[in-house]
Amino acid sequence: MARLVTLSRAAKLAGVSRGNLQKYIRDGAIQSFEGMVRLEDIARHFPALNARPNDILETLQLIMDNAAIKARNRTPSMPPDMETLVARVGILSDELVESKLEISIFYNIIDKLKSRLKQFAANHPDSTADMRKLQGWLLSEVETIADKKFEQYPLVATDTILRIVAAQVRLDPSGHEFLVEGSDSILEAGLSSGLALNYGCSNGNCGKCKARIISGKVKKIRHHDYVLTEKDKLQGYILCCSNTAVTDLVLQAEEAGNENDIPQQSITAWVRKITPLNDSIATLNIKTPRTQRLRFLAGQTVSLEIAGIGSKIFHIASCPCDDMNLQIHFNRQANDAFSQYLAKDLKPNDTLNVEGPAGHFVLHEDEPNPIIYIAFNSGFAPIKSLIEHALTLDVTEHIQLYWLVPEHDDLYMHNHCRSWADAFEYLDYFPLCYATNDPVKTCIDELNKNNSTTGAITNHHIYIAGSDEEITQTKNALLKQGIAEKSIFTELVQSI
Structure with missing residues (x-):
């Protein structure tokens, strides 16, 4: 029987993005079975995965390291506790027994079939030649299966170890998937994977992260004050913030479908640090309370307010996967009073009020089209947020x-962009200085040069952030090249 794994797990084993694997499926190179793919297909298309057995742990570590790259600023997870490990190994043991029984039955049927063919050939001398061909084919197929078993061993072994150290969660009805490493809460793991799970306090008080277990087993890792009714418990409801996954899970959980599902929030946060990046631009890093984190989507804005100084709207430049740590880009040479206060008077541990989010310049994550991001000058801030979210998803x-x-x-974060290109094979970075x-014109010429095949970008989603004039002219140029208007998303960014 073919071993099936989810698309997300297969992508991690193959070391490619889910989008890249989905392209193989769309092209017909790999078959999909209700969101699952065969390990033998992954091994065939990614032969480099067939490492020596003693390389398996190294391969697994690479998988986990790649996941860590996407989870910005996360503290490394603690290993699963003994109870969780025992439960996961127990499931694998049951599967092993079942597989051995299936193999035993399979070989028993093969032996009986050989005997029947031999008997048939004896009773029908005229068909002896055909029977020998059939017997030869059968023996050849059995040997081929045995060879494939050894070919796939490293990949199966790696997948098995991955199942011990991390459980996979699938959300219903969206179909989104993510891994829960160590003893992380289901909520933390989902948010760190870039998903917009519903939550409020993340501390077990509000009950907004309530979800229903469809299959699998969880373990409570912290007390929660929110009271689940007896009916809730009988129906399998849990709080995602207070439970971790013991086994692979299927959960019925609420997610924000778009920006309209994100509530408006007002949060008192404090300044972590201010970091100058060049002569004019600096980053402001803000930390929210753990029990009152900012829910937002990549590309959105917030209003920052400082008592006695005023307020100003900024684009969030960080990923919603790390919603306790917000990054803002601001111009230290701007003439307005608020920016001047940020540049000269604001200090670490000072408090400010964060209100929001707002805006519709968000990632269309359910459409896995290749993406082109175009940032004019300080339009880089929302583009950075979108890219980090796309990489995480x-x-x-x-x-x-x-x-x-x-x-x-x-190019005040040039090295940061280069690090993306170095870490992710599917990301290309083109810094352009137009003087x-x-x-x-500089943008469109470079875009055409890098996508010279006719119609090469017509299936892309294109996100543009800049001034009104830059957006209008760029959009018109792209429309003339046959890009559908529905595939172009724009955001007006005033000079910071």
Whole structure:
């Protein structure tokens, strides 16, 4: 019997994005069975995975390290506790016994079939030649299956170890999947994977992260004050913030479908640090209370307010997967009073009020189209948030980033972008300095050069952030090249 794994787990084993694997499925190279794929197909298309047995732990560590790259600023998870390990090993033991029984039955049937063929050939001398061919074919197939068993051993072994150290959760009805490592709560693991799970306090008080177990086993890891009714318990409801996954899970859980599902919030947060990036731009890192984190979608804005100074709207430049740590980009040379206060007077541990989120410039994550991001100058802030979210979700097959600035020094997070390109094979970064040239023409010329095949970008989603003039001209140029208007998403960004 073929061993099936979920698409998410197969992508982790193969070391590629889910979007890349989905392309294999769309092209017919790999078959999909209700969201599952065969391990033998993964082994055939990614032969480098067939490592020596003593390389398995190294391969597993690489898988977990790649996951850690996406989970920004996360503290490494503690290993699963003994109870969880015993439960997971117990499930694997049951599967092993079942597999051995199936194999025993299979070989018994093969032996009986050989005997029947031999008897048939003796009773029908005229068909002896055909029977020998059939017997030869049968023996050849049995040997082929045995060879495949050894070929797939490293991949199966790696998958088995991965199932011991991390449980997989599938959400219903969205079909979203993520891994729960160590003893992380289900909520923390889901948020760190970039999913917009419903929650409020994340501390067991509000009950907004309530979900129903469809299959699998969980373990309570912290007390919660929210009281589940007896009816809730009988129906399998839990709080995701207070439970971890012992086995693979299927949960019925609420998620934000779009920006309209995110509530407005007002949070008192404090300043972690302010970091100058060049002569004008700095990052403001803000930390929210653990029990009152900011729910937002990548690309959205917030209003920052400081008592006695005023308020100003900024794009969030960080990923919603790390909603306790917000990053804001601001211009230290801006003339307004608020920016001047940020640059000269604001100190670590000072408090400010965060209100929001707002905006519709968000990632269309359920459509795994290749993506082109175009950031003009300080339009990089919302684009950075979108990219980090896309990398965390791992759903697109290819990303291109074009960052256009007058001079090289204006690429205030150039090394950060280069690190993305180094870490992710499917991300290409194109820094463009237009000097006195037309920035839109510079962008379109580079875009066409890198996608020279006719119609190469017509299936892409294109996100543009910049001034009104830059957005309008770029969008018009793309429409003339046959890009559908519904595939172009724009955000007006005032100079910071």
